[in-house]
Amino acid sequence: MTNEQFFQQILDYADVKINGDRPWDIQILDDAVYDRVLEHGSLGFGESYMDGLWTCDAIDEMISRVLHAHIEEKLGIATKLKVGFKAGKAKLKHLFNAQSIERSSQDVPFHYDLGNDLFEVMLDKRMTYTCAYWQGKHGAEYLDEAQEAKLDLVCRKMGLEPGMRVLDIGCGWGCFMTYAAEKYGVICDGLTLSKEQAALGQQRANNKNLPVNFILQDYRLHTTEQPYDRIVSIGMMEHVGPDNYHDYFKAAFSLLKEDGIFLLHTIGSPESKSEADAWIHKYIFPNGVIPSMCQIGGW
Known part of the structure; x- marks a missing residue:
């Protein structure tokens, strides 16, 4: 079986044809694509596109079909049978903590220290870098409104009251802290x-005279003499x-406080994964891994 035939069998699950006539x-454009995908998975697929080795008129539709058909999973299983499983390399990865304190201090700036001007243009006025809350057809109409709706929902879920001390782990530009301090009178x-x-x-917080304090520190190193009411x-x-x-979770x-509340908001994965996707790791979020409910509940 040729590489093209092998890949076509896999892509049939997504109704995607190699050199077909649909968008x-x-x-x-270059058969080197096959070896690169076999060797490097999603990273090889993405980089071979960047290098002009393949193209697609409706790349969004193609990617949607590939994802819905779980092609990467099927390709992974088939690849192990076709080219052998590199167990030694896989085991070696698990000997190291990819999100150690030292590595995290390098990975986070890679994504977030690209210049605040970029993020100010693409985000809402509070610079909220997580999903908004649109509340259906009677909800927010604009991004600024939807982000404040999300922030207010978080505040209400935690039962914030004036004077409470709140810790925000991974606070970003402080969208939650400034909102909570303004609207609910908490100290963050x-x-x-x-x-x-x-x-x-x-x-931004100082300009509004808000009781908000940014700390440049890993969550594993943070200490406090007085426990927080909310995290x-x-x-x-x-x-x-x-x-x-x-x-x-142990740090949080x-x-x-014993009667305090910890609210966690995260993207969730239906599958438990041990390492970052190679493409996401290299170009977007180094060492980022989306947790599953099993992983969150089994800490």
Whole structure:
């Protein structure tokens, strides 16, 4: 069986044809694509596109079909049978903590310290870098409104009251802290590893004379003499990594009052994964891993 025949069998599950005539069919311009995908998976697929080895008129439709058909999973199983499983390499990866304190201090700036100007253009006025809450057809009409609706929902879920001390783990530019301080009268500390986030966020909070304090520190190193009434972590657990889930929750609860509340907001995966997708790791979120419900519940 040729490489083209092998890949066509896999792509049949997604109704995608190699060199077909439909908009979502892949046009192979160089057969080197096959070896690169076999060797590097999603990273090889993406980089071979960047290098002009394949093209597709409706790449969004093609990717949608590939994802819905779980092609990467099927390809992974088939690849093990075709080219052999590199067990030694896989085992070696698990000997190292990809989201250690040292690695995290390098990975976070890679994504977030790209310049605040970029994020100010693409985000809402509070610079909320997580999903918004649109509340159906009678909800928010614009992004600014939808993000404030989400922030207010979080505040109400935690039962915030004036004077409470709140810790935000992975606070970003401080969207939650400034909103909660303004609307609910709480006092906030926020942890981030991004110098640019901390600088701009603190400046914004100071301009409004809000009791908001940015701390450039890893969550595993933070201590406090007085436990917090509430702790929130919005869109940060994706950076924690499976090797650190236990330490993450342990750190949060060690900083929380006995009758306190910890609210966790994260993207969720239907499958438990141990490492980052190669493409996402290299180009978007280094060492980012989306947790599953089993992983969250089994810490």
